[in-house]
Amino acid sequence: MSILIIGAGPAGTRAAEVLVSAGLRPIVIDEAPENGGRIYQRQPAGFRRDPRTLYGFEAAKARAIHDVFDQLRPSIDFRPRTLAWNLRQGVIDTICDGKASAVPFAQTILCTGAMDRAVPLPGWTLPGVFTLGGSQIALKAQGCAIGAKVAFLGTGPLLYLVAYQYARAGAQVTAVLDTTPFAVKAAQAFGLMRGGATFAKGLYYIAWLRARGIRIAEGVTPLAIEGSDRVELVSWRDARGTNHEAAVDAVAIGFGLKPEAQLADLAGVPFDFDPVQHNWVPRKDPSGRTSVGGVFLAGDGGGIRGADLAEAAGARAAWAVLAARGLAADARAVARLDATLAAGASFRAALERAFPFPAKLAADMADETILCRCEVITAGELRAAANEALATLSPSEVNRAKALTRVGMGRCQGRVCGAAAAEVLAAALSCPAEQVGRLRGQPPVKPIPILPAEAA
Amino acid sequence: MSATSTDVLIVGGGGAGCSTALHLAKRGARCILLERGQIGGQASGVNYGGVRQQGRHPAELPLARRARDIWAKLPKLIGTDCEFEVTGHLKLARNQAEEADLIAYLDVAKANGLPLIMIGGNVIHQQYPWLGPDVVAGSFAPDDGAANPRLLSPALARAARDAGADIRQFTPVSHLAHDGTQFVVTSGEHEFRARYLVNTAGYWGGAVARAFGEQVPVSPLSPNMLVTEPLPYFIAPNLGVVGGDVYLRQIRRGNVIFGGGRGQSDPDVPSSRPSPEASAAVMAKALQLVPQLAGAQVIRSWTGIDGEMPDQIPVIGLSRTTPDLFHAFGFSGHGFQLGPAVGAIMSELVLDRHTDVPLEPFRIDRFAADQSFNQQGQRHDASHHA
Ligand SMILES: Cc1cc2nc3c(=O)[nH]c(=O)nc-3n(C[C@H](O)[C@H](O)[C@H](O)COP(=O)(O)OP(=O)(O)OC[C@H]3O[C@@H](n4cnc5c(N)ncnc54)[C@H](O)[C@@H]3O)c2cc1C
Ligand SMILES: Cc1cc2nc3c(=O)[nH]c(=O)nc-3n(C[C@H](O)[C@H](O)[C@H](O)COP(=O)(O)OP(=O)(O)OC[C@H]3O[C@@H](n4cnc5c(N)ncnc54)[C@H](O)[C@@H]3O)c2cc1C
Numbered sequence: 001m002s003i004l005i006i007g008a009g010p011a012g013t014r015a016a017e018v019l020v021s022a023g024l025r026p027i028v029i030d031e032a033p034e035n036g037g038r039i040y041q042r043q044p045a046g047f048r049r050d051p052r053t054l055y056g057f058e059a060a061k062a063r064a065i066h067d068v069f070d071q072l073r074p075s076i077d078f079r080p081r082t083l084a085w086n087l088r089q090g091v092i093d094t095i096c097d098g099k100a101s102a103v104p105f106a107q108t109i110l111c112t113g114a115m116d117r118a119v120p121l122p123g124w125t126l127p128g129v130f131t132l133g134g135s136q137i138a139l140k141a142q143g144c145a146i147g148a149k150v151a152f153l154g155t156g157p158l159l160y161l162v163a164y165q166y167a168r169a170g171a172q173v174t175a176v177l178d179t180t181p182f183a184v185k186a187a188q189a190f191g192l193m194r195g196g197a198t199f200a201k202g203l204y205y206i207a208w209l210r211a212r213g214i215r216i217a218e219g220v221t222p223l224a225i226e227g228s229d230r231v232e233l234v235s236w237r238d239a240r241g242t243n244h245e246a247a248v249d250a251v252a253i254g255f256g257l258k259p260e261a262q263l264a265d266l267a268g269v270p271f272d273f274d275p276v277q278h279n280w281v282p283r284k285d286p287s288g289r290t291s292v293g294g295v296f297l298a299g300d301g302g303g304i305r306g307a308d309l310a311e312a313a314g315a316r317a318a319w320a321v322l323a324a325r326g327l328a329a330d331a332r333a334v335a336r337l338d339a340t341l342a343a344g345a346s347f348r349a350a351l352e353r354a355f356p357f358p359a360k361l362a363a364d365m366a367d368e369t370i371l372c373r374c375e376v377i378t379a380g381e382l383r384a385a386a387n388e389a390l391a392t393l394s395p396s397e398v399n400r401a402k403a404l405t406r407v408g409m410g411r412c413q414g415r416v417c418g419a420a421a422a423e424v425l426a427a428a429l430s431c432p433a434e435q436v437g438r439l440r441g442q443p444p445v446k447p448i449p450i451l452p453a454e455a456a
Numbered sequence: 457m458s459a460t461s462t463d464v465l466i467v468g469g470g471g472a473g474c475s476t477a478l479h480l481a482k483r484g485a486r487c488i489l490l491e492r493g494q495i496g497g498q499a500s501g502v503n504y505g506g507v508r509q510q511g512r513h514p515a516e517l518p519l520a521r522r523a524r525d526i527w528a529k530l531p532k533l534i535g536t537d538c539e540f541e542v543t544g545h546l547k548l549a550r551n552q553a554e555e556a557d558l559i560a561y562l563d564v565a566k567a568n569g570l571p572l573i574m575i576g577g578n579v580i581h582q583q584y585p586w587l588g589p590d591v592v593a594g595s596f597a598p599d600d601g602a603a604n605p606r607l608l609s610p611a612l613a614r615a616a617r618d619a620g621a622d623i624r625q626f627t628p629v630s631h632l633a634h635d636g637t638q639f640v641v642t643s644g645e646h647e648f649r650a651r652y653l654v655n656t657a658g659y660w661g662g663a664v665a666r667a668f669g670e671q672v673p674v675s676p677l678s679p680n681m682l683v684t685e686p687l688p689y690f691i692a693p694n695l696g697v698v699g700g701d702v703y704l705r706q707i708r709r710g711n712v713i714f715g716g717g718r719g720q721s722d723p724d725v726p727s728s729r730p731s732p733e734a735s736a737a738v739m740a741k742a743l744q745l746v747p748q749l750a751g752a753q754v755i756r757s758w759t760g761i762d763g764e765m766p767d768q769i770p771v772i773g774l775s776r777t778t779p780d781l782f783h784a785f786g787f788s789g790h791g792f793q794l795g796p797a798v799g800a801i802m803s804e805l806v807l808d809r810h811t812d813v814p815l816e817p818f819r820i821d822r823f824a825a826d827q828s829f830n831q832q833g834q835r836h837d838a839s840h841h842a
Contacts (some may be wrong), residue, residue: 027475044506086732088729088732093732100736102732102733181730197670232688235490246579262819303760374707400494401608403496403501404606404607408683410686411685411755413752413755413756437591442729442730442756442758443730443732443735443756443757444754444755444756447685447754447755448459448685448753448754449750449751449752449753449754450739450743450749450750450751450752450753451736451739451740452739452743452750
């Protein structure tokens with residue numbers, strides 16, 4: 001029976017490599033047109049930019065991942081452009097170019113990566129506002145910028161990286177607006193130091209931006225994005241309480257990453273609340289094994305740990321799969337991976353603490369702010385429903401709030417607004433965010449088209 | 457163990473239970489509703505939202521007629537219309553045999569005062585140019601429509617509470633008994649006592665009945681549902697077909713909600729999940745009715761758990777083993793429309809010992825009395841959920 005790897009990023013690639021070395025032929029599925037995943041996303045056919053331009057410091061790693069994958073191709077069953085839209089007992093349902101299949105598996109390694117998180121603010125639905133990741137993909141995959149004068153707003157290490165990549169590519173970076181105060185980051189300096197090269201790179205990006213005279217503000221409170229029919233202005237309050245604004249034609253917003261864990265959810269893997277990042281994270285053991293037989297997790301989809309650890313986790317989970325199939329493991333390789341993963345964990349924890357999720361910013365969102373952009377529901381409407389629940393049929397949680405207000409009921413199924421909605425609801429109910437729970441997942445994990453019978 | 461006494465205990469907070477609480481409280485009866493999870497958390501909150509009389513088993517029509525009257529008065533009764541819209545229900549035939557079925561039902565409708573208009577093959581394609589070529593005829597019920605299922609039970613419960621009912625969520629009933637004088641119902645460390653007990657526990661109503669020695673052949677029913685992203689609004693009526701293997705409606709925001717076939721469920725958890733095979737099959741059937749839905753994006757699929765009786769009609773009425781016990785469960789995939797009337801009837805049974813709606817066909821002991829009953833049911837409603 002097959003082994004199914006979902007996701008051909010760093011985690012999926014290294015998982016496939018270990019399985020192939022053990023003489024197995026895994027099926028590797030990715031909805032993207034090519035392998036590489038997010039950080040090492042391959043450019044479309046016809047684009048010929050050199051890796052250095054595309055991946056910066058990561059060029060060597062990107063090339064290594066691509067090379068490994070290219071060598072694996074004859075030994076794996078690679079299915080690009082294929083969305084895994086459902087997971088049930090021993091079967092993953094996929095769709096590729098309008099053709100649906102049910103793919104049985106004995107084991108699956110879910111290497112589905114992460115997506116970036118937004119905190120809604122006034123004007124965030126204006127044309128010209130992108131997520132941080134989206135703005136990076138525009139640059140990486142399409143070679144274009146989201147605007148000529150761009151502000152980067154949010155928090156997390158990616159904020160500085162993408163600003164740096166934009167500036168290097170020739171875009172005017174008007175401002176980098178970080179909601180995390182400097183002191184919060186400084187408090188983690190010791191832990192961050194363990195990150196070695198990764199930490200050094202982060203510092204380098206910031207120094208590089210400062211040296212170019214690019215405005216960096218920390219501890220800001222975003223106020224609004226304004227414009228008549230597209231972005232013209234971004235405004236914020238600085239740490240001392242003074243308001244500022246800047247003329248821009250695009251804004252990239254990103255508040256850290258969240259695991260793309262819908263397939264794990266459908267599998268029935270239990271989730272835990274991460275109190276620093278306010279993410280719901282699927283539970284797994286250090287090898288990537290979950291409590292659901294045959295289901296393994298690796299990479300950012302099993303908890304955000306970054307690309308390097310995604311590679312290690314992918315390989316480690318593959319060894320766990322081999323063990324589950326009763327095959328012998330290379331004990332030394334496994335020990336090495338375990339050591340890498342353990343060592344990386346403490347740096348990662350410091351990094352998470354250095355850029356915590358700005359829960360209060362989300363909770364304090366103005367009533368008029370559109371919280372759920374698919375269904376056009378404001379924060380005020382959600383608060384009103386919460387008050388109603390308190391007055392009558394308390395307690396409440398996010399699924400009930402969704403049923404009553406439609407928050408999270410649209411095309412994205414709460415993938416974009418879910419985290420912020422939980423904060424708004426929890427604040428309105430005066431309870432911790434953890435207590436309002438998370439939105440129940442249902443297939444499809446992303447939209448699928450209605451198809452005639454022949455295609456199915 | 458602490459204890460609370462009241463006049464009427466209601467087990468189950470779906471549409472049936474919440475409307476029972478409302479009607480009892482409005483008449484001044486003291487009652488407590490015990491719901492294991494959240495109000496409307498099971499079938500009543502996740503269904504297709506069809507408010508349909510057309511196609512119902514003749515035995516159900518008097519009840520459905522009464523429900524329809526209450527649907528029209530919801531704003532006055534509970535302060536919201538629950539997005540009930542009288543869109544009409546258009547039931548389609550895809551071949552001659554199905555068309556004959558529609559024609560046969562015209563008499564049933566007439567006998568029960570249900571307005572129904574037969575539309576022939578030519579006219580139907582003029583009136584609804586987006587219908588696929590396989591549609592040969594239809595019958596249109598102008599009084600039928602659809603509503604938002606997520607709103608009904610909470611709104612009923614809220615109004616019930618305002619009228620004096622005691623609504624308890626997260627209160628699973630684990631033990632039920634009659635001690636000779638009154639009912640004693642246990643939830644966790646708490647005991648509830650009352651002279652009357654109303655069983656509106658949906659699929660789980662079978663277990664409640666069993667606690668009083670009444671065996672009922674109720675099984676879990678999980679209609680498979682899907683919804684698309686919003687599309688330009690063009691499908692006004694709620695659509696069904698003879699045989700019920702697909703049903704489809706578009707809400708004003710543009711989303712198309714459709715269903716057909718069955719998902720899976722485990723009522724012991726309880727949990728349920730849609731079936732990809734059923735989803736694929738119903739997509740094809742939806743396209744047969746409305747070809748221009750091809751390529752529309754489905755954003756979610758789901759199902760739920762209702763109680764299904766072998767003859768596709770519910771159990772409603774007095775217990776045959778235990779005085780002062782009343783049942784209303786097993787709505788077999790079409791009890792959303794009935795909910796508002798079920799409570800009115802249950803309140804009459806409890807307080808007046810009588811209701812004008814004929815309940816004989818819904819007797820709980822009908823299966824014990826006549827094993828051949830299963831075969832008696834006609835084709836109207838078999839597998840017709842929604
Ligand atoms: C938008 C974005 C930009 C980022 N930019 C950087 C950066 O510049 N630098 C950095 O260090 N880190 C970055 N990160 C984090 C980095 O991507 C991850 O740490 C790293 O890629 C994790 O590797 P992975 O293998 O776990 O997942 P990924 O590399 O994300 O790979 C996951 C793959 O799974 C596929 N997939 C997911 N779900 C399905 C499904 N249901 N069906 C089929 N295929 C599926 C995706 O198409 C993707 O190719 C970014 C993350 C995001 C979301
Ligand atoms: C997917 C789907 C689509 C449907 N579509 C339609 C439609 O379009 N039109 C239509 O008319 N009907 C439709 N139906 C049927 C309709 O939803 C049901 O018939 C109706 O909601 C049943 O209401 P109820 O109150 O009997 O049951 P429920 O809503 O299931 O309520 C019973 C309640 O009892 C509670 N309970 C059970 N055991 C206990 C216990 N021991 N202690 C405490 N509480 C308990 C449960 O938690 C539950 O909330 C559909 C059903 C489903 C599942």
